[in-house]
Amino acid sequence: MKTERIVVLMTTVGLLLSVQLAAHHGAAAFDVGKKVTLKGTVKEWVFSNPHCLLSLDVTGDDGQVVHWIAEGQAPNVIFPAGYRKDSFTFGDQVTVTVEPVKNGRPMGRILGAVLANGTTLGPAQSQPTTSTTP
Amino acid sequence: MERFVRLIPVAALAFIASSMADAQAPTAPNRSPGGWLNPDWNKPPITNANRKPAPRRSLTGMWGPADGPGAGTQAQGVPLKPNNGKPENEPPYTPYGLQLYRSHHALEGFDAVLPTEDNDPRNHCEPLGVPRYNHYNVRLTQIFQDDFKVVMLYHYDNRWRVIWTDGRQLPKVVDAGVDIGGEIREPRFFGYSVGRWVDDYTFEVQTVGTMSEDRVWLDSTGRPISDKAHVTETLRRVDADTLIWSETIDDPKVYTRPWETMRMSLRLHDPRTDIQEYYCSPTEQENYNRLFGSGASSKGTP
Numbered sequence: 001m002k003t004e005r006i007v008v009l010m011t012t013v014g015l016l017l018s019v020q021l022a023a024h025h026g027a028a029a030f031d032v033g034k035k036v037t038l039k040g041t042v043k044e045w046v047f048s049n050p051h052c053l054l055s056l057d058v059t060g061d062d063g064q065v066v067h068w069i070a071e072g073q074a075p076n077v078i079f080p081a082g083y084r085k086d087s088f089t090f091g092d093q094v095t096v097t098v099e100p101v102k103n104g105r106p107m108g109r110i111l112g113a114v115l116a117n118g119t120t121l122g123p124a125q126s127q128p129t130t131s132t133t134p
Numbered sequence: 135m136e137r138f139v140r141l142i143p144v145a146a147l148a149f150i151a152s153s154m155a156d157a158q159a160p161t162a163p164n165r166s167p168g169g170w171l172n173p174d175w176n177k178p179p180i181t182n183a184n185r186k187p188a189p190r191r192s193l194t195g196m197w198g199p200a201d202g203p204g205a206g207t208q209a210q211g212v213p214l215k216p217n218n219g220k221p222e223n224e225p226p227y228t229p230y231g232l233q234l235y236r237s238h239h240a241l242e243g244f245d246a247v248l249p250t251e252d253n254d255p256r257n258h259c260e261p262l263g264v265p266r267y268n269h270y271n272v273r274l275t276q277i278f279q280d281d282f283k284v285v286m287l288y289h290y291d292n293r294w295r296v297i298w299t300d301g302r303q304l305p306k307v308v309d310a311g312v313d314i315g316g317e318i319r320e321p322r323f324f325g326y327s328v329g330r331w332v333d334d335y336t337f338e339v340q341t342v343g344t345m346s347e348d349r350v351w352l353d354s355t356g357r358p359i360s361d362k363a364h365v366t367e368t369l370r371r372v373d374a375d376t377l378i379w380s381e382t383i384d385d386p387k388v389y390t391r392p393w394e395t396m397r398m399s400l401r402l403h404d405p406r407t408d409i410q411e412y413y414c415s416p417t418e419q420e421n422y423n424r425l426f427g428s429g430a431s432s433k434g435t436p
Contacts, residue, residue, distance in 0.1 A: 027246070028241065028246040028247060028248050028249075028431075029248055029249060029430045029431045030430075046421075046425075048418050048421070048422075049411075049412065049413055049414065049415060049418050049419075050414070050418065050419060050422055051422055051426065053422070053425055053426055069425060069426055069429075071426050071430075074412055075410055075412075076273065076289070076409075076410035076411070076412045077203070077271075077412075079172075079173075079410060080173065080175050080203060101429075101430045101431075103430070103431075103432055105429050105430065105432070107426060107429060107430045126203070126204040126207045126209070
């Protein structure tokens with residue numbers, strides 16, 4: 001029975017991931033499904049095409065500072081999710097969840113963020129779709 | 135166990151619903167700061183209670199995918215045949231068409247490659263051409279018309295397209311481009327389009343004379359399209375707020391038979407909506423690749 005429960009769980013998680021993947025874009029470079037939460041200091045927020053870029057200094061438990069870069073989709077794509085040109089400013093203390101790249105570099109795409117003013121934002125990616133099209 | 139199996143779809147749907155709700159929750163409320171109206175992607179569905187009749191012979195308006203802004207992205211290829219490796223979604227390639235597809239290294243789809251390995255002309259900010267503009271990040275599309283033409287303004291890269299409705303004939307496709315009354319004209323990224331009203335609510339568009347297959351792709355997964363393509367679109371206004379946009383491609387150079395690529399429902403938006411720029415800038419593309427794209431797709435050790 002335990003194995004059967006695991007199968008059910010895997011099935012539902014698989015379906016869940018397929019829904020989320022449908023909302024993503026250009027997945028080949030990313031470790032899809034993996035999440036890394038970063039608490040750090042904003043160095044730069046580039047609100048630009050083709051992708052927005054957030055530079056973040058993150059201090060690890062060992063005291064070492066790692067420079068992360070996280071991408072979002074283009075400004076018009078992430079605008080409905082609440083992202084703006086001034087969402088991040090230099091020196092802000094923020095928490096950002098990213099889906100990291102596969103090659104181990106400190107890079108990823110933004111799945112969510114808690115801004116310096118406490119505002120919580122969702123994925124900086126294409127918005128999910130409903131299905132009313134004939 | 136049987137009861138458990140019966141619960142699988144219920145549990146799956148619950149997970150999916152919660153996922154969708156969670157993903158949609160952060161959507162910003164529709165606002166109009168200083169009169170600059172933001173796009174409204176949370177419109178109530180059209181029902182019998184709020185449905186208004188379609189105006190006669192009119193496509194004018196600002197239109198967005200009815201299924202949400204992500205529905206126009208079409209990252210996985212044309213909507214009716216997503217490039218997901220399933221045999222039923224394989225387009226009917228000619229041998230040359232399949233050879234072309236295999237030479238295209240796309241960032242999306244079943245055969246996606248890393249950003250440093252792709253050869254999508256989009257990444258050099260090349261015009262996408264028709265029909266690919268119909269399959270690339272379609273969001274808010276504006277349509278204007280007068281007695282002679284219908285004009286479509288695509289959001290991506292601020293591109294526009296003219297569809298003539300004054301009765302002129304569709305050019306004949308020839309090897310060098312198109313033949314118009316004995317004159318040879320050049321292939322064009324947007325081709326040569328003529329349109330006619332099939333009935334008071336259905337507009338049909340024919341396009342030929344598009345760019346050759348070494349310049350343009352059909353979609354973001356690298357499906358090919360050639361200068362021998364004949365594209366047929368229909369825009370059917372089913373009510374005041376809904377337009378159904380369909381497309382069929384007949385391209386004997388790369389496909390063995392005509393096939394339908396799209397049947398997208400569009401929803402009317404407030405004509406005062408402010409549209410953010412969504413352009414391809416070579417400088418910004420280069421900056422992105424330098425800061426992120428190249429490093430993210432590197433296979434080397436960090």
